[in-house]
Amino acid sequence: VEYAGRVEDAAQHRDLGLVERARAGDLDAFNELVLLHQDHLWALVVRLVPDPDQASDAVQEAFLNAYRNLRSFRGGSVRSWLGRIAINAAMDAQRFRKRRPAQPYPELEDDTWQPPAGPEADPERSAMAAERSRALAEALANITDDQRTAIVLFDVEGYDYHEIAELTGVSLGTVKSRIHRGRLAMRGLLEDHIGLFRGDAG
Amino acid sequence: MTERPDHTSHDRLLIAAYAAGDVTGPDLARAEALLGSCHECAELRADLAAIAQATPAAAVPRRPRDFRLRPADVESAPSRGLVSRFGRSLGSFRRSLVPVGAGLATIGIAGLLLAGTTGLFGGSSAAILSTVGSSVGGNGYGSSRDVDTGGGPSPAAAASAPEASAMAPEVPDTGAGASPLAGGGAAQSLLPAKGTDGQEAGPVPARPSTPAAGPSPLVLGAIGLVLVGAVLLGLGLSLGNRASPPD
Numbered sequence: 001v002e003y004a005g006r007v008e009d010a011a012q013h014r015d016l017g018l019v020e021r022a023r024a025g026d027l028d029a030f031n032e033l034v035l036l037h038q039d040h041l042w043a044l045v046v047r048l049v050p051d052p053d054q055a056s057d058a059v060q061e062a063f064l065n066a067y068r069n070l071r072s073f074r075g076g077s078v079r080s081w082l083g084r085i086a087i088n089a090a091m092d093a094q095r096f097r098k099r100r101p102a103q104p105y106p107e108l109e110d111d112t113w114q115p116p117a118g119p120e121a122d123p124e125r126s127a128m129a130a131e132r133s134r135a136l137a138e139a140l141a142n143i144t145d146d147q148r149t150a151i152v153l154f155d156v157e158g159y160d161y162h163e164i165a166e167l168t169g170v171s172l173g174t175v176k177s178r179i180h181r182g183r184l185a186m187r188g189l190l191e192d193h194i195g196l197f198r199g200d201a202g
Numbered sequence: 203m204t205e206r207p208d209h210t211s212h213d214r215l216l217i218a219a220y221a222a223g224d225v226t227g228p229d230l231a232r233a234e235a236l237l238g239s240c241h242e243c244a245e246l247r248a249d250l251a252a253i254a255q256a257t258p259a260a261a262v263p264r265r266p267r268d269f270r271l272r273p274a275d276v277e278s279a280p281s282r283g284l285v286s287r288f289g290r291s292l293g294s295f296r297r298s299l300v301p302v303g304a305g306l307a308t309i310g311i312a313g314l315l316l317a318g319t320t321g322l323f324g325g326s327s328a329a330i331l332s333t334v335g336s337s338v339g340g341n342g343y344g345s346s347r348d349v350d351t352g353g354g355p356s357p358a359a360a361a362s363a364p365e366a367s368a369m370a371p372e373v374p375d376t377g378a379g380a381s382p383l384a385g386g387g388a389a390q391s392l393l394p395a396k397g398t399d400g401q402e403a404g405p406v407p408a409r410p411s412t413p414a415a416g417p418s419p420l421v422l423g424a425i426g427l428v429l430v431g432a433v434l435l436g437l438g439l440s441l442g443n444r445a446s447p448p449d
Binding site for chain 1 (some may be wrong): 206214215218219222248249250252253254258259260261262263265266267268269270271273275276317328363387
């Protein structure tokens with residue numbers, strides 16, 4: 001834990017230095033930040049906006065907004081600051097999707113989809129984990145935008161109810177309701193795969 | 203065959219809230235009673251907990267590209283964050299933008315119709331209406347035959363519509379300019395019936411000329427309501443409805 005804390009401090013120190021340089025007009029310094037955080041922001045945004053093209057545009061917009069608003073950074077975690085900008089960009093993209101329907105959701109068998117690497121060494125367990133992660137992604141993509149946003153922010157990003165309420169501009173009760181209803185909806189969508197979540201998932 | 207409780211009538215949302223640890227008070231006892239008596243409710247609770255725990259492992263597509271910014275991106279891209287920030291700052295009022303905008307526009311249009319039917323439009327008011335119509339539709343309904351106000355287009359209007367000015371070879375400066383909102387069509391619609399030499403410029407039907415009096419407050423108010431309503435309506439539609447009610 002102590003080591004992890006030191007690594008986190010070092011990363012934060014590095015990020016703050018890059019922000020300072022970027023504020024002075026150093027685009028290369030900002031692009032170092034992009035390289036460091038683009039994977040996280042991509043994973044966050046593409047879960048909120050399950051159309052890769054639109055998610056890609058939203059991530060690009062988030063980095064542009066971050067660059068334009070470097071002066072608004074008040075310290076703290078650069079990763080969290082970028083994450084909040086990306087969440088806003090993703091929610092803007094969600095509204096855009098409502099007006100203009102997205103491309104059909106890509107088939108999850110597509111090898112461009114990557115289940116997160118796990119500790120499973122056993123091929124059978126690895127295959128099961130991959131199938132589970134793909135089924136989850138598909139279920140997540142097929143609930144409402146509001147439910148998906150609340151679930152991703154809570155279950156994946158670790159925001160608490162109050163933070164999600166502030167980020168999404170709704171009440172605490174609405175956040176809870178979206179999470180509960182979203183999980184119920186996912187449970188229904190995962191009916192055919194529910195065996196993957198029983199036994200060793202709890 | 204054992205008798206099973208009717209699971210379909212059970213409160214699944216309560217079970218979901220319980221699985222998330224969000225149930226307190228009397229609901230807690232109700233949830234525990236359900237879980238103790240209904241196997242399917244207990245199974246649902248376990249499934250929901252397992253799904254929540256597994257969600258961080260949901261697959262994501264590969265990152266399609268490198269998002270580093272190029273100098274051209276930074277210099278050329280217009281800022282698109284202002285509308286979004288403005289929308290967020292509006293708070294719960296965002297929900298009201300569309301109905302309020304539609305209501306104001308409707309009232310304004312009704313006011314204009316009322317003014318039209320009751321004869322409250324003066325000559326200048328008709329010119330304003332023509333101007334508004336042309337600025338909205340790009341081509342005013344009015345024509346040189348319809349309007350004889352004795353007022354020529356303002357220099358600003360003429361400057362904004364050179365092609366219209368070119369079509370008006372001799373425009374007298376009467377001092378009573380049209381609205382600067384006037385576009386090309388409006389400038390054309392405000393052409394005087396007479397040339398500078400005082401002779402008839404064309405077969406313009408005789409129509410009593412009205413003095414260049416200002417439009418009535420009702421007309422101005424109605425136009426203002428229509429414009430404000432249209433702006434609010436457009437803003438509400440573009441911002442969407444982020445602050446939606448509970449699901």
